[in-house]
Amino acid sequence: MALNTLSKGCLSYLIASSDQGIVVDAGRHTEVYISLAKQLGVRIQHVLDTHLHADHISGGFALAEKTGAKYWMSAGESRGGPRAHLALQDGMRFEMGSIRTQVIALPGHTPGSVGLWVDEQYLICGGDTLFVQGIGRSDLGGHAEGGRGCSIAR
DSSP, rough: EEEEEEEEEEEEEEEEEEEEEEESOOBBBBBBHHHHHHHHHHHEEEEEESSSSSSSSHHHHHHHHHTTTTEEETTOOOOOOSOEEEHHHHHOOEEEEEEEEEEEEEOSTTTTTTEEEETTTTTEEEESSTTTEOOOOGGTOOOOOOOOTTOOOO
């Protein structure tokens, strides 16, 4: 289930199966995730940040503390950070009930950005990876079209 952070135009996600859940890119208003999980009868077991959120305040760490979940951040983004976390690695897998997920490296918006491949059907592109008529690739210096194998559909 995608949740829209209206003031920022970002999405966060609650992925759930049976009574288990993962929250991806939580916004700072953590009550919405706790309330939704309760409504669905889900225990939040993992909270993941797909990249360092320099453009908004992540609620990931706070949500993990409030729910007793494990807090994960991309290994490529987490060196020297003040918050206790576990390191997301490319290829890692999370299983919940009937849902299978895999961490996918998506460097670009930030060097350590990751996504989550869900049931080999859906790719959750972490915050700021895709935009309307653009991609969140700061490393391309504004030259995405035709550069480094990237193109923009119009």
